[in-house]
Structure formats: structure tokens, C-alpha cells
Amino acid sequence: MSKGVTPQSKNYSVWYTDIVTKAELADYGPVKGTMVIRPYGFSLWENIKDVFDSMIKETGHVNAYFPLFIPKSFLAKEAEHIEGFAKECAVVTHTRLKSDGEHGVVVDPDSKLEEEVVVRPTSETVIWAMYKKWIQSYRDLPLLINQWANVVRWEMRTRLFLRTSEFLWQEGHTAHATAQEALDETLLILGLYQKLAEEYLAMPVHTGLKSESEKFAGAEATYCIEALMGDKRALQAGTSHYLGQNFAKAFDVTFQTKDNKEELVYATSWGISTRLVGAVIMTHGDDKGLRLPPKIAPFQVVVVPIFRDEESMVAVKNYLSPILSTLRDGGIRVHEDWRKESPGFKFNEWEMKGVPLRLEVGPKDVENGKAVLVRRDSGEKLFVQKDEVGEIVPKLLEDIQKTLFNEAKDFREKNTHRVSSYDDFKDTIANKGGFVRCGWDGTRESERAIKEETKATIRVIPLDENTAELKCIYSGKPARHEVLFAKAY
């Protein structure tokens, strides 16, 4: 591992790539746009996944698994849906290879499929084809199913975690008897996403609605959580869609009501992906590397023992043993680094990997009954008594979690601007970055004009919008919505 990362100030996007590869979160796969999630990065994803998995189970959802392959014809059943995904679908056309007679292989033309198969870019279509079979009566509703899966979207330009051809995610697909119930579900999930982001990833988010042009292909309404990254660009971190009866119509899914009427089912779908790992990196990372929120960090405490010889190593090991047992009994994820590298090397490496707390113990500490704790968030060093460690570590972890959130929130507030004129708007987007909170007349024309001129898009129409006396920043007409504009990933 070469020393250091490219500073954020020099080139943010190179900084980002350096962190991902040097902290061993991920590596490039052999096919362009693909990514190998390495054990350390996968552990981070698993922790995020486990937290959210419990949240949805507690609210009555269950997990299932639907096929990777979807008949091509299914995609076309919902007009807007196919419009949105057609340009990025991987399509399976053949089922066999054969030897080319030399050293390579070629596609066997005899194995051409009658109906081509699409690798899922999202699963609404297969799932609703199945829901048609499973739903007959109001007694079958609501149906609250989630799946953890991979999906493929053949993107032109990819970036590790943020946009890859294949990614891991969770997609929830629910069916309800009434529009209200489906809307409640959409907002319930939005709330869980916000909780996941803020309480676990320590990443403050704006919640609200997408504009017509930014909403999911096939949805009536798309709600989202939107975060601000360290380079002052916005990132969509999760979406929850109210699908109305669009998919029920496309797949003819009806149910009988109590009073024996036939009605179309109402639907939602919602997802978060491995993109959240990228969000964590860009929300908290600094020029030394990652800074991971304790609640989702693969290791919460890394132990760097310091010793001269075999004898002092044994002494340090024995000294550490009861301390580490106490921590582990307290449910803390502890990693011991006994590798034959210098302490300085290990300090730098674990800082790169963002472990929230480092515990150093050396001969001096053994002698004095002490230990050294170092916070990754602030770099602060604490010299503590051996017996205090078990008590102080959980408190520090809690404080680090809070500090990371507060720092991110301060950063976002400092980079959320209100503007009084369109010139001011353009200047802010071009020179300051961050969010601009302002009025919008609700027309596609204004939205498009602003995007073309400034590259900024409406990230979200916040739930707490206030349009009183607000005017559209572009047209000057009375504002239909208060919105947050930003340049986005």
C-alpha cells in the first residue's frame, strides 16, 4: 500500500477512488463498470443491511427472492417503466458457447433464445407477474415483501459504489387495498430510510418528493432521501415510490373487496443500495482516509500492541486479555493487529480504514497500569487507567457517532443557501456549491432551463416546504413549490 491519499482539495474524485481502493473496500472487476466488493467493504455493507433488515422486519415485512431473469416482454407492459430502463438493459440472447476450433469460444448461433431474457434492472415486473397469482381477495392484502438482490443497469460512466453496472440493493414491493394505505407505506419506508441514514450512517438527509422529471419510471410519486457530499454535490441515497395502480393495471392484478367488488391493487416499491457505502465515504472521509460511524463500522476498536521482543509481546498480550474480554462481552467489535509491521504503519493503515477508536498498549502502559485511546474523528489521544477502558470505550463510540453526525449537519447547513435572484442563484451554484433552497413555479420548462444553464437539478421538494409569498427563482411567477436545487451525482 503506497502512502497517503490524494488530498480532497487537490482532486476530490481521485481522493474518493484512492480511499475506496486503499482502504480495501472494493476493486475494479474485469468487465468495465463492474466492482469487486472486498471483505472490509462488504462487512460495512452487511452492517448497513442488517440494521435495515431488522427495521423492515419489525414493521411487518418479509424477505423473499425473485429471479434474475425477466422475459423481455414483461418490461414493455408498463409504458413509462420501459421508457426509463430500455437504454440500460443487459439482454441474454443465447444459452451456449462453443469452441471456435482454435483456442477461444464463440456464441453458438444454434442456441438463440425464442424470447430474449432481460437481466433485471429492477424487479417490479417479475414481482407483479407473481402478485397476480397470489392476490385474489382483500384478505391477501397487504402483501409486504422485500428482497436483497443484485441488479444490472448498463451505465456508460461508472464509479465505484456510486454507479456500477451491477449493484447490490434491497427492493421492497408492497401491495395494498387502498391508495391511502399504499401512501402510508411509502412514507413509513421514507422514515426508516431517514432513520438509517441519520442514526446509523450519521448522515443528515433531506426528505421529500422528486419532481415529475426526476421521479421513478412508472411511479405516481417518488419520495427520496437526499444527502450532501464533501464536495458539495448532492447524492440521492434512497427512494420510496408510490406506484398507484400502474403496475396492477399493467399486470392485471385485482382483488375482491369485502362487499364483493373487483378493484385494482395499489402498490409501492422502495430501495437502497451499495451506493450508501459511497455516501458514507463522501460524508465523513478526510485526507487521512475513511471515518466510519461506530454503529456500522466493521471494527469499532482496533488494538495496536507495541512490543520489543517475544517477552514483552507476551506481557502485552496477557495485559490486554482481560481488557479485550470486557469489551467483547459488552458487544463491541474489536480487532487485534499483531502483524509484524511497525506501529506507525499500523496507525496510518487503520486511520485509512476509518476505525473509530484505536487502543494502544505497550510496555510503558503495562508498567503503569494504563492504556492509550485515540479517536479517529478528532485525533484526540486519551491516556486512561486500565480498569476504565471497558467503561469509557462505549461512551467514546457513542460520542464519535454523534460528533460525526453533527459535523456533517453543520457542513450541510453552512452549504445550504437562500437566494433572492436568478443571478444570485447561478452564482451560488457555480461558485459556492451545496443546496440552494428557493421557489419553483412547478413547470417542466423552468426546471429544464435551469438545468441546461447551471447543471443544477431539483433534488427534492422537502416535506416541510413553505411556499407562502415565495416566487419562482427562474420565472418570477408565484412558487408552486419550495425546492432544493443542487448539482448531483
Added chain:
RNA sequence: CGGGGUGUAGCGUAGCCCGGUUAGCGCGCCUGCUUUGGGAGCAGGAGGUCGGAGGUUCGAAUCCUCUCACCCCGACCA
């Protein structure tokens, strides 16, 4: 798809214009000794179809032709 660029060890590169010893260097890797509280030092060592194919030549990493792959900018996407 348009414009530009790059392919030499696991990674980063020198050499190419102007053909000529055993293709050099840094990081990493292996072995040993000394080290270890902020990226250790010394010694020894392993590792190369110079992207691929063809050609010119006594001789090609170097010159020519073809080809493949990747990167950047634009377009596309979010």
C-alpha cells in the same frame, strides 16, 4: 459514436524520436539479522511472451502495417 491519449514485473514508470551488451528504477513481494509509542534499516533474492499478429532488418520494446484493450474530454445516463 466524434476528438485526444496510453499499453514495458503485482502497482507506478525509464528506455522508443535516433534499432545494437544481460530491458533500468521506485513501491510491493520472499529470506536473514537488527528494529518497533506516527508509514524502520541493512544485506541477499524472486519476478518480464515489452498488449497481440504480421512485416522490414544480420539484429526490433524501439521502424512499418493491421488489430485488441483501456483511459480522458464530448455525447448518453443519474
